[in-house]
Amino acid sequence: MILGDSSTVAQALQKLQAEGKLPQGLSCEQLAKLSRAIQKYSGEVSDRIIKKILADWKDKIQAAQSLTDPAAQRGVIYDLTQFVGNEEIANSIRFALKISQEVASGAGQYLNQNLSPEVLDEYPALEFKRLFDRTVPRGLKRGPKGALIMVPEDNWPSRWAAAGAEAGDEDWLEWEGDAQEGRGVALKSSGIWQALGNGAGGYDDTLGNPFPPFAFNSGFMTFGVHRDEAVNLGLIGADEVAKPAKINFAKLFSEVAS
Amino acid sequence: MNEVSIRIASDTATPELQRWIGELGVARFHGRVNDDLVQVTMVHLKQLGGNVRGYPSTGFYEKFARGVLCIPTENGVAVVIPPQIIQGRVVGLGMRVFGGTITPQTVKMLAIPISPVSYGHVPGEFPNLFLLKTVKGDYLCQRGEEVSDKTGRIRQVGKSGLKGNVGRRINSNLVFLFKLVSSVTQDGNRDVLPSDEKLLQTAIDAVGRGLN
Numbered sequence: 001m002i003l004g005d006s007s008t009v010a011q012a013l014q015k016l017q018a019e020g021k022l023p024q025g026l027s028c029e030q031l032a033k034l035s036r037a038i039q040k041y042s043g044e045v046s047d048r049i050i051k052k053i054l055a056d057w058k059d060k061i062q063a064a065q066s067l068t069d070p071a072a073q074r075g076v077i078y079d080l081t082q083f084v085g086n087e088e089i090a091n092s093i094r095f096a097l098k099i100s101q102e103v104a105s106g107a108g109q110y111l112n113q114n115l116s117p118e119v120l121d122e123y124p125a126l127e128f129k130r131l132f133d134r135t136v137p138r139g140l141k142r143g144p145k146g147a148l149i150m151v152p153e154d155n156w157p158s159r160w161a162a163a164g165a166e167a168g169d170e171d172w173l174e175w176e177g178d179a180q181e182g183r184g185v186a187l188k189s190s191g192i193w194q195a196l197g198n199g200a201g202g203y204d205d206t207l208g209n210p211f212p213p214f215a216f217n218s219g220f221m222t223f224g225v226h227r228d229e230a231v232n233l234g235l236i237g238a239d240e241v242a243k244p245a246k247i248n249f250a251k252l253f254s255e256v257a258s
Numbered sequence: 259m260n261e262v263s264i265r266i267a268s269d270t271a272t273p274e275l276q277r278w279i280g281e282l283g284v285a286r287f288h289g290r291v292n293d294d295l296v297q298v299t300m301v302h303l304k305q306l307g308g309n310v311r312g313y314p315s316t317g318f319y320e321k322f323a324r325g326v327l328c329i330p331t332e333n334g335v336a337v338v339i340p341p342q343i344i345q346g347r348v349v350g351l352g353m354r355v356f357g358g359t360i361t362p363q364t365v366k367m368l369a370i371p372i373s374p375v376s377y378g379h380v381p382g383e384f385p386n387l388f389l390l391k392t393v394k395g396d397y398l399c400q401r402g403e404e405v406s407d408k409t410g411r412i413r414q415v416g417k418s419g420l421k422g423n424v425g426r427r428i429n430s431n432l433v434f435l436f437k438l439v440s441s442v443t444q445d446g447n448r449d450v451l452p453s454d455e456k457l458l459q460t461a462i463d464a465v466g467r468g469l470n
Contacts (some may be wrong), residue, residue, distance in 0.1 A: 101343055105325035108340070109296070118289025130396055132320050153422025209306045221300070221324075226467060253379075 069117075102213050109257050110211035111223060114188055114244040123224030124242030125235050127191075128160070128212075129183035132219035140178045155179040156220060160192070163202025167191035173233060185225055189243035193222075210245060264451060266295075266334045267334030272458055279334055287455030287465070288330040294464040295457060302452040303339075309377070316378035318344070322351055337457065350357050369436035370399060376435040383434060398436040402425045 013054065014200045056218045113126065130137075139155025140148045154159060157175040164172050164186075172186030197214045199206035206215045212222055266275065279287045303323035308315050321342040328337050341350035353360065362368050371377040381387055388397045452460075 101321065102324055105321075105340075105342075108325060108327055112296070112329075113293065114283070116289060116292070116330075119292045122289040124291040131300060132317075132322070167383075209417045226293075226464075228467065254283045 003217065023106035031056055031253060099207065099213070099216060102230065103207060103209055106209060106211040110245070111247070113222070114247060118187065120242045120244055124184055124227055125187045125230040125233075126222040127183045127185045127225050128156070128220055128222050130180060131220050131221040134217065134219045135178055138215065138218065152179070156184070157197060159201060159203060161185040163192045163195035166195040166200040171235060171243060185235070186228070187242070188245050193245065263336045264337045265334060265336040266330060266461055267331060272462075274415065274456060275281065275465070282465070283333070284330050284333060288328070291461045291464040292328045293337060294460050295328045295335070298460045299337050299452055300338070301325055301412045302456075306450065311377075313374045313377040345458045351450060353444055353447055354450045355448060357444050359441050359443045363440045367396075367438040367440060368442055370442065372437050373433065373435050375433065381436055387435065396438040397434050398438065400435055404445060424470055432453060450453050
C-alpha cells in the first residue's frame with residue numbers, strides 16, 4: 001500500500017479512456033472538462049445559484065417600490081443597503097461556490113458509480129441515506145424558542161415517494177425506516193434519481209442533478225448496494241445485466257467558471 | 259501534494275488480496291471493491307469532524323468526503339481524495355496527512371484565525387481591520403465600536419445587519435481576529451485517512467462477499 005501516489009484524477013481518467021472504460025466518443029475536450037469539473041466546480045450550477053441570489057435582491061427592491069408608506073419604504077431600503085453592504089453578499093456567493101463544488105464532487109462519484117461495467121455489475125443499485133449531520137435536518141424546522149418542529153411533507157421519504165411517482169419505472173423501493181435514519185433504495189438506472197434532483201412533488205430547493213447533493217445543504221448521500229442485496233430486495237435478477245444511469249454528459253460538463 | 263491517493267495494489271496488498279487481484283483481474287477486483295472502499299473512506303472522513311480549539315465546524319472534511327473516488331490502477335485499485343477549493347484556494351489533504359511547512363504564495367504573511375469569529379474566514383471578509391504590533395507578534399484586529407461619521411457618536415459595529423458569528427464582535431471593544439506569521443509548520447497525521455488494515459479488511463470482505 002503506497003501513500004501519496006502522484007497520479008492525478010486527470011491521469012486516471014486518461015488511463016480509463018485508454019483502457020476503454022469510458023463511453024465511446026468521449027472527446028479529449030469532454031475529458032478535460034470532466035477533470036476540471038471534478039477538481040473545481042460546475043459553472044452551470046454556480047451561475048444558476050448566483051442568478052437566484054440576484055433575483056432575490058430584485059424581489060426585495062420591487063417590494064420596496066410597491067410600498068406607499070414612506071417610513072416602511074425607508075425601512076425596507078435600509079435593510080437592503082445593509083444586506084448589500086455587509087458580508088451577506090459575500091456569504092451568498094461563497095455559499096453558491098460551496099454548493100457548486102459539492103455538485104462537482106457528486107458528479108465525480110456519479111461517474112465512478114456508473115461508468116465501469118464491473119462496478120455496475122457488482123453494485124447495480126444505490127441506497128440513499130444520511131451521512132452528514134445537520135443542525136436543522138430537512139423535514140424539520142425551527143419553532144419558538146429554537147425548538148425543532150416536524151415538517152413531514154418536506155422530509156426525504158416524502159420527496160422519495162413523489163420522485164418515485166414521476167420516475168417512470170418500478171426500479172425503486174418504498175422508503176425503509178424513519179425519515180432521518182432510514183434509506184431509499186433504487187437501481188442506478190432508475191428515473192427516481194433525476195426526479196429527486198428535479199424536485200418532483202413541487203420542491204424548489206433542489207439542484208437538478210441525479211446525484212447528491214439533490215438539494216441545498218443536504219447531508220444525504222448515495223452508497224452502492226451489492227448485487228446480493230439488490231437481488232434479495234427484488235430489484236434485479238441474479239443473472240440480469242445491470243444498466244447504468246442515463247448520463248447527460250452535455251449537462252454534466254457545462255462550462256466551468258474560471 | 260494536493261491529491262492524496264491510497265493504493266491497494268498486488269505488489270503491496272496482503273497475500274490473500276494479491277491472489278484475488280491475480281485471479282479476478284484488476285477490472286473485476288475494482289468492480290467488487292469500488293463502492294465499499296469509497297463508503298468506508300467517506301465515513302472515516304466524516305467522523306473526523308470538528309477542530310482542536312472547539313471552534314464552529316467549517317465542514318472541512320465533509321468537502322473531501324464528498325469527492326472520494328476509487329479508480330483502477332495497473333495492478334490494483336487506488337482510493338483517491340481529490341483536492342477541494344477552500345477560500346478560493348486549491349487545498350489537498352496531503353498537508354494534513356504528511357505534514358509540512360506552509361508559506362504564503364501571493365501575499366507577504368499568512369493570517370492565522372485566532373478567534374471563533376474569524377475561523378474559516380479570510381481577512382478580506384472583515385471591514386476596517388487594522389494591524390496591531392505587539393511583542394508577542396503582529397495581529398489583525400477590529401474595533402468593536404466606531405465613531406459615526408454623521409452623528410459623531412460611538413456606535414457598535416455590527417449592531418444592525420450583521421448576523422451570526424460576526425455579531426459577536428459587539429461583545430468586545432477590540433477583537434483579535436488573525437495572527438500574522440511568515441510560515442506555519444504542520445505535523446502530519448496518518449489518522450486522517452482510514453488505516454491500512456481497515457481498507458484491506460474492507461477489500462477482503464467485499465471480494466469474499468462476491469463469492470458467496
